[in-house]
Amino acid sequence: MSKPVVYVTDYEHPSFDDARKVLEPAGLELRLVQCRTEDEIIAKCHDAFGLMVTYAPITRRVLANLPKCRVVVRFGIGYDCLDLAGATDLGVYAANVPSYCEEEVADHALGLLLACARKIVVLNNAVKGGVWDYKVATPILPLRGSVLGLVAFGKIARHLADKVKPLGMEVMAYDPFIDPKLAQEHGVELVEDLEEMAARVDFLSVHAPLSEKTRHLVGERVLARMKPTAFVINTARGPVIDEAALIRALQEGWIAGAGLDVVEQEPILPDNPLLQMDNVVLTPHAAWYSTASIGLLQSLAAEEVVRVFQGGRPKSLLNPDAVHNLREP
DSSP states (O other), X not given: OOOOEEEEOSOOOSOOHHHHHHHGGGTOEEEEOOOOSHHHHHHHSTTEEEXXXXXXXXXXXXXXXXXXXXXXXXXSSOOTTBOHHHHHHTTOEEEOOTTSSHHHHHHHHHHHHHHHHTTHHHHHHHHHTTOOOGGGGOOOOOSTTOEEEEESOSHHHHHHHHHHGGGTOEEEEEOTTSOHHHHHXXXXXXXXXXXXXXXXXXXXXXXXXXXTTTTTOXXXXXXXXXXXXXEEEEOSOGGGBOHHHHXXXXXXXXXXXXXXXXXXXXXXXXXXXXXXXXXXXXXXXXXXXXXHHHHHHHHHHHHHHHHHHTTOOOTTBSOGGGGGGOOOO
16 A cells, blocks of 8 residues: 655655655655646646645645645745645645744844944955955944844844844834733833834844745835935845835835845846845845755655644645645545
8 A cells, every 4th residue: 555645746855864864654645847837847746745835835736636635735935835724724724834944044134234234255355356445335333332223022032132242233123913011021112103114223034934925024114214324124025125126215225235045036037136236145045944944844844744744734824724624535
C-alpha cells in the first residue's frame, strides 16, 4: 500500500533532509516539484495529502482539484499566497511557521538600519572605487537620540525594539491590534496614527504581514510626512509599501534613503529604479536565512503535516473554522 504523499510545491532550498526526517518515520512520502501556476500544482500534486509551499498560489481552485489534500503549510511567516477562505470552505487546514526566524529577521532589519544610518555601502563603494574620503557620505547623523518607528509590533518588531535600545534609540510603534501593555513592557510608545508616527521618526521599519488591509499601507501620504533625513526599512513584504510612491520619495528627496530586503515584484526587475540609487541598500529576501533557521523551518512545517496525519490540528493553525467541515481521511 502506497504512503500518503506530501508535496513541496516550489522551493529554493538545496536539500529537504530535515523535512524528510520528520515525515518519513510518520509514514508519509515527500516529493519535490517546482510549480509556479495553479495548473502546474493541479497537474503535479493531484494525489497530495499535504502541501508545503514557498510562493506557489494555493487558491480555492487548486484545493478543489486536489480532493485528497488535508493540510497546506506555508514555509514561512507570511501567508499571502494561501487562500484561507477557500481552504476553510473546502475543509483543508492551513498553517504557517511563525517562530523560526524571529531573531534573524530582527538582526537583518538592524543591519539594514545601520547600513543606511552609517552609509556603509556608499563608503564601501567609494573606497573600492579609489576614493578615500569620509565626506562622500555626509551627512551622517548620530544614532543615539534618534527615533525608530515600527509598523506593526509583532515578535520580530519586539526583538528589534529590544536590540536598538542599547544604542540609545527611542522606539515608537503603530499597531491597532495589540494590547497597549505589550508596548509598555518593551518601553515602546504606542501611537494611534501612522502618519503622525512617520512625521516623528528617523527610521520607519515595516513589519506588517501582507493582506488587503496592509497592501500599500506605507504610501504617498505616509512618506510625504517623513523627515528628509529619515530612512525606510522593510523586511516584511514588498507590497506593504507602495513602491512607486517610495521611488518618487527617494528621487525627490522626501526621505534620505531605504534599506529593503523585499520589493513588490521578486526577483527585482532589472529596470527597477531602486537598483540605480546609491541611497538604497538592497538584499534578496534573505532576512529569514541562517544555517540554523533553514533546517528549523523545514522541521516545523513537516511537524504540522504530521499532526494532521495523526488526527490532530496544526499548532500554528490559520483557519480554525475549517474544523467544521473537514475532508474525510
